[in-house]
Amino acid sequence: MESVPEDLGVLLVEQFRAQMNNLAAAVQLLTPVVQEKAGPQYEPYLAILHQSLYRMMRMLGNLEYLQLPESELTMEKTSLDLAGLCRRLGEQVDSLAGQAGLEFSYEEERGSLITTGDGTLLRRMLLGLLANAFRAAGKGGHTGLRLAVREERAILTVWDDGPGMALEVDPAEEQDPLHRPTGLGLGLRVARRIAALHGGTIVFEQREDRGCRAVVSLPIQPPEAGRVMCTPRADWDRSGGFSDLMVELSAVLPYEAFFPRELES
Missing domain, CATH: 3.30.565.10 (Histidine kinase-like ATPase, C-terminal domain)
Structure with a gap:
């Protein structure tokens, strides 16, 4: 049986991060278009999309931090x-x-x-x-x-x-x-x-x-x-400028907190 490489977790996180960056860029570009062309009835769908993105950011950020060896943990x-x-x-x-x-x-x-x-x-x-x-x-x-x-x-x-x-x-x-x-x-x-x-x-x-x-x-x-x-x-940009508050609490906040107008305020 072929063995699993020890750094598989690192490779998976890197791949996940690349796709997350693409997804985040697409969501940011898509949001104003939907708001302008589709109307307010579609804003709940945008909010759910943003919330899912933030939740994925949180999970990925935690995985990245936990995979670091103790010797590589640093603090400012x-x-x-x-x-x-x-x-x-x-x-x-x-x-x-x-x-x-x-x-x-x-x-x-x-x-x-x-x-x-x-x-x-x-x-x-x-x-x-x-x-x-x-x-x-x-x-x-x-x-x-x-x-x-x-x-x-x-x-x-x-x-x-x-x-x-x-x-x-x-x-x-x-x-x-x-x-x-x-x-x-x-x-x-x-x-x-x-x-x-x-x-x-x-x-x-x-x-x-x-x-x-x-x-x-x-x-x-x-x-x-x-x-x-x-x-x-007050806002940590480890997730590409996204609010640390919204990223870390994304799993426990309702989707209404992620309406684009709320995120921009």
Whole structure:
């Protein structure tokens, strides 16, 4: 039997990326034509097309990141205000939670928390955990993000009031501590890699009453003297200029959030 090459996954991702780029370009060119020629009755179809594209981008981005060997994982270490990053992200997520039929809240113990890290990756980590919380809570549920400080560590908690994790586990199966019974779990694995890259950890906890919380513990690393503080970009363009917010939450937002007019606003 012919053996499968070890780098098959890399080759598949490269091929997938090439086709995704073609698809994204075609969607961008097609959208104004349909809007002008076909009329507003076709906009729901455009929204579904955009949502599917964003979901594929998210899946591909996660696969690309997870296939990187540990030795090739890199981060851009800059001085940043972690509280400001979380607050801004909370504001953006809150504006979308209503469209998903959810209530979202953000809490913080400090108005400013200066540390060192990769703001883009930290946003990605939090969005992955928030997408998981949105999915778990379901329509009518509640989710939230909280920033606290315990000694020399920043504690980021993403919580939901969904049904929680399955308590019955087959002992014969190896279980990932970040596993949940729905989805592939790629976003959670990416989040764990990003936390580890910052010297941190992620732990899932079953809440006493209902729901789950993902607790991220990160070391607070004061910037070196003379280092300029950078404000992380609100929208990450790893997907070719597409909003990181919409890409990472694409699996849990309704298609109405992807109407072209909404994406352009």
